[in-house]
Amino acid sequence: MSFQYHEPVSLAEAVDLGARFGADGRFLAGGTDLIIQMRRGKVAPRHVLSLHRVPGLDAIELNGSVRLGALVTHRAIERCASFQGRLRGLVEGAEVVGGHQIRNVGTVGGNIINASPAADVVPVLLALDATITCVGADGERTLTLEEFLLEPGRTARRPGELLTAVRFAVPQGRTATAFLKAGRRRAMEISVVCVAARLTLDATGERCVEARIALGAVAPTTWRAREAERLLEGRPLTPEAMREAGRAAAAGCRPIGDVRASARYRRLLVETLVPRALARCRKRFE
Amino acid sequence: MSKVALELCINGERHEVLTEPHRTLLDVLRVDLGLTGTKENCLEAECGVCTVLLDGRAVNSCIVLAVQCRGRAVLTIEGVAEHGALHPIQQAFIDHGAVQCGYCIPGMILSAKAFLEERPGATEAEVREMLAGNLCRCTGYQKIADAVVAAGRAVAAGR
Ligand SMILES: Cc1cc2nc3c(=O)[nH]c(=O)nc-3n(C[C@H](O)[C@H](O)[C@H](O)COP(=O)(O)OP(=O)(O)OC[C@H]3O[C@@H](n4cnc5c(N)ncnc54)[C@H](O)[C@@H]3O)c2cc1C
């Protein structure tokens, strides 16, 4: 590792440095991915731009919508009291990332930019229809998280662009979220499969009016099981409907087999975990 | 690559170091400052033997750059005992026979310290969850978990 180190102290300076160095520079957030990749020689930026002194990037703001600054840590999400109700799934995603040392420094921005198909917070954000904001030499732009994630390790971020925030509407009414992760052990494990779900029921609590199911580690990017969502919308939330959604998600996903699990096992997990995550949402309405 | 002059605050003491920006906090602690209580193993944030507290929070010093620590407080195992008296967590590890080879112990103690300051009344299950980022190849964890639970009670009682 050999690079020049920079420590911008304002957003404008961070954006400026990002634009100046372009593909030669890397932003450093928690470093839980970047420092390891650099030590392995996988990336060798000539300039490292540490973000820890940029004020405001670690803020959680709630007013109608939720805005998570890119430097919000998994730890901060876990401990945000406002996320305990309808946003419980977000807490469940953050609290299973690595061990506490990783959650103390690892950020939501890093989780997104890594674009790992197995990321744990990304599926929850996808289930919340999140958008992201980037700022670069050409100014600010906002994209949906779904269009931002392109393939393993690659996003639509332009060289030098700074991810500043991720936003989503505060869920209203009879809405619940849930997140489940399957790994080979309970903690410090990369997801073999993970599932995030968001369900909204009508005023009577009878029928599902909106469903979101996002899955990790079953496709090149975090993946929305749209067919499964459609099966649920407009119908009562019966155990059979939830199992059907699980089967649809398992049929539609495109998992790979690797050291952690075979593709077939991943499909089996999807079929089981999707109804389980939906049932967890349903329980939260009670 | 040019060196940078850094002032680091470690265990309450100021240290001046001159180092390259790519060097980790772990490296500077062990090599430049001779503070070898912080251990080195995987260098990939997996094992936790390099755990120190940065502004009171447990971090893997193998993935923190020393330059990022300018103006922040670092606590290593050398600074845990105060005025020659062992910290209740250290005492609990001894009392419970929680140490075998000892390699993982500095990291265990610092993880436990940050954790118990927030949750002194933690249950064994919570303690085990917290220890996920600190691996031990010797003890089988039971005595470590017992020691941390007991230390939590001691810390709570001491308040
Ligand atoms: C032991 C271990 C266990 C892990 N376990 C999990 C797990 O269980 N689940 C999981 O999802 N992840 C896990 N991870 C991966 C990683 O910790 C997370 O993805 C984390 O959220 C990354 O955030 P960071 O702040 O550390 O990113 P960094 O390492 O600082 O950055 C990652 C990448 O994003 C870029 N970047 C960061 N912030 C910005 C920004 N604001 N704008 C533009 N670019 C930016 C960096 O340049 C770099 O390319 C684990 C990692 C380790 C080492």
Ligand code: FES
């Ligand atoms: S040496 Fe840092 S976690 Fe293993």
Ligand code: FES
């Ligand atoms: S006591 Fe030997 S590694 Fe833990």
